Amino acid sequence: MAAKKRALITGVTGQDGSYLAEFLLEKGYDVVGMVRRSSTVNFERIRHFQHQITIAQGDLLDEVSLIHMLREHRPSEVYNLAAQSFVQTSFSQPVFTGEVTALGVTRILDAIRIVDPGIRFYQASSSEMFGKVVEVPQREETPFYPRSPYGVAKLYGHWITINYRESYNMFACSGILFNHESPRRGLEFVTRKIANSVARIKVGLDKELRLGNLEAQRDWGFAGDYVKAMWLMLQQDHPIDYVVSTGETYSVRHFCELAFGHVGLDYQDYVVMDERFMRPAEVDLLIGDPTRAQAELGWQRETTFEQLVTMMVDADVRALKAGI
Numbered sequence: 001m002a003a004k005k006r007a008l009i010t011g012v013t014g015q016d017g018s019y020l021a022e023f024l025l026e027k028g029y030d031v032v033g034m035v036r037r038s039s040t041v042n043f044e045r046i047r048h049f050q051h052q053i054t055i056a057q058g059d060l061l062d063e064v065s066l067i068h069m070l071r072e073h074r075p076s077e078v079y080n081l082a083a084q085s086f087v088q089t090s091f092s093q094p095v096f097t098g099e100v101t102a103l104g105v106t107r108i109l110d111a112i113r114i115v116d117p118g119i120r121f122y123q124a125s126s127s128e129m130f131g132k133v134v135e136v137p138q139r140e141e142t143p144f145y146p147r148s149p150y151g152v153a154k155l156y157g158h159w160i161t162i163n164y165r166e167s168y169n170m171f172a173c174s175g176i177l178f179n180h181e182s183p184r185r186g187l188e189f190v191t192r193k194i195a196n197s198v199a200r201i202k203v204g205l206d207k208e209l210r211l212g213n214l215e216a217q218r219d220w221g222f223a224g225d226y227v228k229a230m231w232l233m234l235q236q237d238h239p240i241d242y243v244v245s246t247g248e249t250y251s252v253r254h255f256c257e258l259a260f261g262h263v264g265l266d267y268q269d270y271v272v273m274d275e276r277f278m279r280p281a282e283v284d285l286l287i288g289d290p291t292r293a294q295a296e297l298g299w300q301r302e303t304t305f306e307q308l309v310t311m312m313v314d315a316d317v318r319a320l321k322a323g324i
Helices: 015-026 063-073 087-092 094-115 149-168 190-202 223-234 252-262 291-297 305-321
Strands: 006-010 030-035 054-057 077-080 120-126 172-177 209-211 242-244 271-273
Touching: 006 015, 006 063, 015 030, 015 223, 030 063, 054 063, 063 094, 077 094, 077 223, 087 094, 087 149, 094 120, 094 149, 120 149, 120 223, 149 172, 172 223, 190 209, 190 252, 190 305, 209 252, 223 242, 223 291, 242 291, 252 305
Parallel strands: 006 030, 006 077, 030 054, 077 120, 120 172, 172 242, 209 271
Antiparallel strands: none
16 A cells, blocks of 8 residues: 655645645645744634644744754655735835745755755745736746735745756746635735625624725635645646636726625725725736646636635625624
């Protein structure tokens, strides 16, 4: 009987980490989830399967902790999903964002090189690397032009992954994922902020929703669909970077229209434009071309934009009514 595969996921308590851990457990993997040592660790997203995975302490700011973790657990696959991942915060904490989201990738790649360069490595790259887009839609060959410290940090992580792949012949690749959302998204992200506010307004807890640029357009998919693409990339014969997206784009305004409309409300009665939520440098239009991922990985998104919006609103309505 073949030994079970073991995967290490950094950022396991985040949105993507939780969906990926569930997916890998269904595939029969042993799953090790890295968490940082802190006085309060939020296991909310993984609580329903936490007993099925191994929790390991490590920190992307500390390469020695990563080396120890790899030596102890000996994974065959590492998925680096941990990051300071909120774009707005990266403007107020640019150095910390660089330490975690950029240099953190170098630390874990170097730890893999030292412990076992045969480990297959996935890096979570981002559509924010395209930023001020020079081509629509954005493909794997589209030049990058990041417009935030987060986008710049992700671009460093992307290129250092390529550098280690080419320098040390490591199986290291990146998924350039466009916006992917779910009911597990943090409240600081605009999609979840909208869904949660719709639920709160519907049950009478709030009266308005304050947002920044309603005309910003994004390529939004369901995180549960996108983690399958991560796994597929590490099952290939050769490490290749892929754009993962829906190929469709919608505005924040349209997201609001669908979300409020789902509970029988008109968004125009509740949404207020607020300058405080405008970015210093805005990214106006992101839309990816998933052709290569579809053709070479056999990956397809399964959840439509409308299904995603209603799923998120329904989850927040249920949670509020349950008193959570």
